[in-house]
Amino acid sequence: xxxxxxxxxxxxxxxxxxxxxxxxxxxxxxxxxxxxxxxxxxxxxxxxxxxxxxxxxxxxxxxxxxxxxxxxxxxxxxxxxxxxxxxxxxxxxxxxxxxxxxxxxxxxxxxxx
Amino acid sequence: xxxxxxxxxxxxxxxxxxxxxxxxxxxxxxxxxxxxxxxxxxxxxxxxxxxxxxxxxxxxxxxxxxxxxxxxxxxxxxxxxxxxxxxxxxxxxxxxxxxxxxxxxxxxxxxxxx
Numbered sequence: 761x762x763x764x765x766x767x768x769x770x771x772x773x774x775x776x777x778x779x780x781x782x783x784x785x786x787x788x789x790x791x792x793x794x795x796x797x798x799x800x801x802x803x804x805x806x807x808x809x810x811x812x813x814x815x816x817x818x819x820x821x822x823x824x825x826x827x828x829x830x831x832x833x834x835x836x837x838x839x840x841x842x843x844x845x846x847x848x849x850x851x852x853x854x855x856x857x858x859x860x861x862x863x864x865x866x867x868x869x870x871x872x873x
Numbered sequence: 874x875x876x877x878x879x880x881x882x883x884x885x886x887x888x889x890x891x892x893x894x895x896x897x898x899x900x901x902x903x904x905x906x907x908x909x910x911x912x913x914x915x916x917x918x919x920x921x922x923x924x925x926x927x928x929x930x931x932x933x934x935x936x937x938x939x940x941x942x943x944x945x946x947x948x949x950x951x952x953x954x955x956x957x958x959x960x961x962x963x964x965x966x967x968x969x970x971x972x973x974x975x976x977x978x979x980x981x982x983x984x985x986x987x
Binding site for chain 2: 764766769792794796801802803804805806809849851853859860861862863864865866
């Protein structure tokens with residue numbers, strides 16, 4: 761069962777513009793959400809997270825927005841840089857079982873110079 | 874660098890053979906996780922250790938799979954009688970206790986079963 765969905769397998773953006781990556785989830789028990797970035801031949805790297813008590817978390821060029829009613833979150837990268845080109849995974853977990861983290865299938869972001 | 878390390882990075886084996894992978898977590902982390910990732914998918918949870926105790930297993934972890942974490946340090950994942958469907962990237966991650974949700978991943982071991 762795909763409890764975390766990333767419906768866009770790929771996204772291409774021009775350098776300097778905004779990248780918006782989307783993620784939807786179905787399990788209302790999820791209360792903590794994370795974004796990971798993955799380069800080829802490397803494991804996923806933690807990027808940014810958000811708790812369900814917030815609707816926004818910002819870290820430099822990266823901002824995550826959470827819409828609990830829609831069960832939707834998004835990652836905004838602005839301005840986008842060529843080094844941001846990677847696969848981005850959305851992940852979610854629940855406080856009562858925070859060891860079972862569910863991942864989306866990933867979105868491949870390409871930032872063109 | 875004291876990140877999560879995994880060995881080997883690549884393993885090619887013939888169907889029916891046994892394979893073992895090793896994961897060395899970040900030294901101060903007491904939680905360790907194994908995931909499997911196939912092409913075009915995100916990581917799928919396999920099992921989880923807190924210190925040396927294996928506390929959770931996914932239904933994905935068939936009887937041919939076994940994981941250990943002796944002394945609560947490094948961990949091994951063994952697959953017996955490998956099948957072609959076992960071909961995947963096997964990822965290890967670690968985290969600290971105290972409510973931290975962030976898991977830190979190793980580079981993975983890519984298994985190819987021919």
